[in-house]
Amino acid sequence: MTNFSIDTHLSPIKKEKPNWGELEFGKVFTDHMFIMDYKEGKGWHDARIVPYQPITLDPAAMIFHYGQTVFEGLKAYLAKDGRILLFRPEKNMQRLNRSNDRLCIPPIDEDLALDALKQLIAVDKEWVPTVEGTSLYIRPFIIATEPYLGVSASASYRFMIILSPVGSYYKEGIHPVKILVENEYVRAVSGGTGEAKTAGNYAASLKAQETADQKEYSQVLWLDGVEKKYIEEVGSMNIFFKINDEIITPALNGSILPGVTRDSIIALLKYWNIPVSERRISIDEVMDAYRDGQLQEAFGTGTAAVISPIGELLWNNEKMIVNGGKTGELSKKLYDTLTGIQKGDLEDPFGWVTEIK
């Protein structure tokens, strides 16, 4: 790997580390961050690692008005032997550039970004938490910074990487969640930005989540924006069903986020010779399978939670209790295997894991 020139300014102060056993998700940040700027005509420049600190922007910066921004999320894990491991980070950088293309943001050099990420983690390596179930969450993101109120692509951008030691995404750890099937609001539609990892998709999801919270459901299941019939994804995760011993996940149709965990789960299932298909699946089909006693398991997949078993789906006031509300055998096996590979406890037949030297 090329070693790009990244200026490093170490922080004179080391913040006190939180208790690793009490970590929440995304509330505490490390001592340093990575920054690189872009200017039309000059390209990406001034790659640097600096102390974690507030950033200063003109109130007219386009990020505040027209939402031109993309992000990624991935994790670093501490192996038992002390190595720090990343899981398929190149996939995140590839997706970041696909998101950039959709949002009219100039592409980044993926090798440089990967190198920056590794150098940053090496600098803040004491921040990779050591307690079971914890990890260092990595958030690369790009924001439009030009101070201009015309609706157009910005002439300047900032790429940043920040790090946050995290516990489990769900406070309760891996256990089945209750999901509300959303009938009113829509997350994304073909031709929109659903395939990109961009802020507006998440802003659009808050209202439905608010209703789910009120009803004490953990997340919502999004249906397609056209017929409100076909399953898209759950909250901020992809979704899988085990129906009659076949694993089914919605095919990537242009409005579904192509999850790295989703891709890894499909690869694992194929490796195990378990039938898996990516295809269109309607909520009616799931309900029919449930009524016929053939809906065996359901689970969400994503970087933050890895696997979220689904214990209940509520659709039009009708409850589907999945696998008696308990974590399914396959969900558990996938969780154990994937987190085992991620943490270096299990063999990695796919070459997914990268060590940070």
Next chain:
Amino acid sequence: MTNFSIDTHLSPIKKEKPNWGELEFGKVFTDHMFIMDYKEGKGWHDARIVPYQPITLDPAAMIFHYGQTVFEGLKAYLAKDGRILLFRPEKNMQRLNRSNDRLCIPPIDEDLALDALKQLIAVDKEWVPTVEGTSLYIRPFIIATEPYLGVSASASYRFMIILSPVGSYYKEGIHPVKILVENEYVRAVSGGTGEAKTAGNYAASLKAQETADQKEYSQVLWLDGVEKKYIEEVGSMNIFFKINDEIITPALNGSILPGVTRDSIIALLKYWNIPVSERRISIDEVMDAYRDGQLQEAFGTGTAAVISPIGELLWNNEKMIVNGGKTGELSKKLYDTLTGIQKGDLEDPFGWVTEIK
């Protein structure tokens, strides 16, 4: 009107004013801005006018990641008699709160916001430009500021108002624009955020605009996200057609922005006893009318450009030349009347205009 307590810190420095005759849109900002903060448990607080300056945020501030933000756009005009006039500003504040609701942002006090806006303009009154076709563009906006990477509504926000003296939105002034009917990308869909004035809608529009720019079209015409058949809006404006002496504009269906200029145009037409209907209208209907010689005029409406006559529509490589590519009589009359009322040159039978004392 109540006079709310707004702390005012005047800038020690007055920036040099640009040449009013050479103003572009949204590139120059005045000497001051308005800020008010929100914190869960405390509500909106610390309303203040301060020198225009950069703002400082944590890199984890939710605005950078999940796009929870809303904005408004309106203008102040200098009348010939020296009065500074606002056009229906209460409509913008009402819409800001409707957008807030969709984006799970706590509502603002509309009277306070209006008062703040007026006080801010009074402080920067020398920045209302004096040249024909110019105005002071006003941008109220709210951003989520909590440093937290969980996908949820922020616990803190900042409401700001910034001001920018502007020339015409289109450099060429009022003259017919060429519009590309968009077949691939989608701006919004029912159940999404199209009705709200929020950043993600604009981010989603950039890619299509890029294609329009390449083909030398001024903006795109959005079709509905479900059937890609029904007309929604054009670029960042609402759209009207004059077909067989009837004025038609798409009905507000949940994915169209309810424009203040749109509402004013409908009121003007009704006042003039010109038949106007808000209903679903397909691109096929427009094409059929064009082929039959009944498509008489088309124009976009919005705060920035007021009225944009449409001289050409390109759909599936077929061109519709509207009114010989020239500004239609009605488009011109609406532009002259509305800008006349806005600038205090014409009588205001609707009570739309508010003076800033």
